[in-house]
Structures are given as C-alpha cells and as structure tokens.
Ligand SMILES: N[C@@H](CCC(=O)N[C@@H](CS)C(=O)NCC(=O)O)C(=O)O
Ligand SMILES: *[C@@H]1O[C@H](CO)[C@@H](O)[C@H](O)[C@H]1NC(C)=O
C-alpha cells in the first residue's frame with residue numbers, strides 16, 4: 001500500500017503546484033510571453049496529469065500484482081504451516097579446517113563443541129561469552145561473511161552454529177539464544193544428553209508478516225528443568241532473567257548497527273576493526289579481505305539508515321543507544337547488586353555483555369563509556385568472564 005499512498009500524495013502536490021503556476025503570470029502583467037508561457041505550462045501540466053492518471057492505474061496493477069504473487073508463493077508453502085522440522089544429526093564432521101582451539105584448563109564438562117562464527121557478530125560473541133564464563137573448551141571455525149562456504153553443509157544459513165558431538169554423530173544447534181538455553185540446561189544436570197535436550201527446542205514452520213515461510217525455534221529462552229522444577233521465588237528470578245534476554249535480542253542489538261555504521265567513515269573504521277580482531281589477514285586471502293572490508297562498509301552504511309527507521313531509533317542514534325544502556329543499568333541498580341543476577345552474573349548479564357563485546361573497538365562503544373555509567377558493570381563482567389568464574393558454580397556430575 002505505500003506505493004498507493006505515495007502516488008495519491010504526489011498527485012495532490014502536483015495539483016497545488018499547478019495552481020501556483022497558473023496564477024503566476026497574472027500577477028506579472030509586464031511579463032512579455034506570459035500567455036505563451038501559460039499555454040506551454042498548461043501543456044506540460046496536462047501531460048504530467050495524464051502521466052499520473054496512467055501512472056496511477058499502473059501503480060495499482062503493480063501493487064495488486066505483487067500481493068497476488070506473494071499470496072501465490074505463500075500458498076505453495078501453506079501445507080508446511082505448523083510443521084515441525086526434522087532435527088538432523090550429521091554422520092560426519094564437515095571437512096572444514098578449524099581456525100583455532102580455545103582450551104580452558106578449568107573445563108570439567110566432556111562437551112566437544114565447534115563454533116561456526118564471525119568473531120564480531122553480536123550473536124556469536126554472546127555464545128562465546130557463555131562458553132568462556134563457564135570455562136568450556138571449544139573449537140572455532142571463522143566463517144567468511146561474504147561467501148560463507150564454511151557453513152555450506154548447513155541449510156540454516158546464519159551464524160552462530162554450534163556443532164556438538166553426540167553419540168550418533170554431530171548435532172548442529174542453530175540460534176544463539178537456543179544454544180545458550182540448551183547448554184545452560186545441560187550444565188544444571190550433566191547426566192542429560194545434548195541430542196535429547198535438543199528435542200525440547202523444535203523448529204516450527206510459519207509465515208511471517210510478509211508471508212514468507214520461516215522456521216521459529218520454540219522455547220529458545222527457556223531452560224529445561226526436567227523433574228527439578230525450581231521454587232516459586234526462584235521462578236520470579238528466572239522470568240526476569242528471560243525478559244532481559246529477550247530484550248537483548250529484540251531491542252538492544254538493533255541499536256548497534258545504526259551506531260557503528262553511522263557515517264561512512266565510522267563504517268569503514270568498524271570494518272577495519274573487524275578485520276583486526278577477526279584476524280581476517282590470517283584466515284582470508286587479500287582479495288577476499290578487501291571485498292569484505294570495502295563492500296561491507298558501503299553496504300552496511302547504506303543498510304544502517306534503513307535499520308534506524310525500521311527500529312524507530314532517534315535521529316541522534318547515539319541517544320537511543322545510551323537510553324537502552326541506561327534502562328539496563330537502572331534495572332540493576334534497583335535490584336541492588338553488581339549484576340542483574342546479584343553477586344554473580346546470570347544469563348541476561350552474559351547476553352548484554354556478549355552483545356556489547358562485539359562493538360568494543362568502535363567509536364560508539366567508547367562514546368557509551370564516556371556518556372553513561374556502563375564502565376563499572378562492564379569491567380566487572382569482563383573480570384568474571386575472563387577468569388571463567390562460572391565454572392566454580394557448576395554442579396559436579
Ligand atoms: N537469531 C539468530 C540471529 C543470527 C544472525 O542474524 N546472524 C547474522 C550474523 S550477525 C547472520 O548470520 N546473518 C546472515 C544472514 O542473515 O544471511 C541468533 O541469535 O543466533
Ligand atoms: C538447524 O537447521 C538445520 C537446517 O535448517 C536443520 O536441519 C537442523 O535440524 C536445525 N537444528 C536444530 C537443532 O533444530
């Protein structure tokens with residue numbers, strides 16, 4: 001419908017334009033060719049009005065045609081609506097070289113994990129933060145963000161993907177929040193099996209607001225307690241923790257792109273920082289790296305303007321970023337501890353920290369440190385994560 005709206009607005013504007021021009025010569029009698037001008041203008045105006053009257057139906061036809069097409073495409077997949085996607089387990093590990101191994105000396109789990117990721121993707125940083133906090137070892141495969149050939153084995157095309165070794169092969173886990181909920185459930189009782197836990201997070205087919213088929217992961221913010229249901233007071237804490245984890249994915253993360261790609265120069269600086277911390281020089285040939293930096297910076301700078309609008313950020317996008325950070329800090333202050341989880345971080349602290357970690361080298365992050373009280377909480381979190389302090393709280397099996 002926006003096309004229609006724009007067209008009607010355009011014809012209304014042209015109409016008032018016509019009035020102004022027609023009145024113009026009358027008020028300037030000395031204007032020699034006034035009458036001839038008027039007729040030329042009239043011809044032009046008539047032509048453009050005809051143009052509009054043709055353009056308008058054409059617009060209607062295009063819009064109707066497009067929605068007909070969307071409906072037709074959607075109807076091809078209606079039978080999938082509500083269908084649960086079969087959870088696949090790979091027989092063999094995809095033959096992709098490991099970029100680096102993160103070995104933690106305090107790892108007491110027997111998990112065998114490979115993380116397919118971009119070093120500076122906020123969702124990947126979130127998963128790494130979780131693994132590092134609990135001192136879990138894992139392998140990293142750095143994915144080329146343009147060609148993505150390292151995840152060509154997967155029909156899920158986003159990162160992070162975590163590959164967990166299970167008895168019958170390798171279980172791919174999609175989506176950062178699902179990965180974290182599943183692993184947190186596992187850490188509560190390590191006698192459970194990863195592939196059994198995965199069944200609690202089914203993907204269900206549905207059509208989104210644009211009638212596009214997509215799979216939604218059920219329960220991705222829920223921990224599975226099996227028979228050990230927590231008490232009511234703990235349940236309140238759990239719901240608060242869940243609420244903030246959803247806020248991270250639905251609100252906080254959307255303030256990042258418009259801020260780190262705010263101007264072309266900032267976008268370029270951001271990509272150069274990605275190149276540095278992502279060790280692109282080590283993993284990707286020069287030509288691929290140059291494409292990634294230059295195409296990436298231009299594309300993201302352009303896209304970030306659209307994202308700003310879509311997520312209703314203020315014109316001064318920094319202000320929207322500070323507003324959300326302050327909302328978070330205020331909620332912690334109200335609870336009275338160092339962290340949202342109190343004396344130790346909980347999953348929402350880990351999520352916020354992970355997301356912000358992804359822009360640590362950008363101007364937007366430095367500005368946030370200068371203009372909010374983020375630093376105290378952030379530094380306390382850094383210490384917790386870097387010392388793997390979560391490993392102390394893991395139940396012995
Ligand atoms: N909901 C997903 C989002 C993951 C996501 O959007 N990842 C981005 C990178 S930051 C991606 O892979 N985008 C590629 C694409 O959308 O094609 C999660 O939490 O893991
Ligand atoms: C991840 O996505 C792939 C491809 O769509 C799917 O086959 C797989 O079962 C998904 N994994 C889980 C745990 O849902």
Ligand SMILES: CC(=O)N[C@H]1CO[C@H](CO)[C@@H](O)[C@@H]1O
Pocket residue numbers: 184234237241340341342343345346347
């Ligand atoms: C996973 C985790 O550490 N969750 C914690 C969140 O905070 C509450 C309240 O302090 C704790 O009880 C949870 O264990």
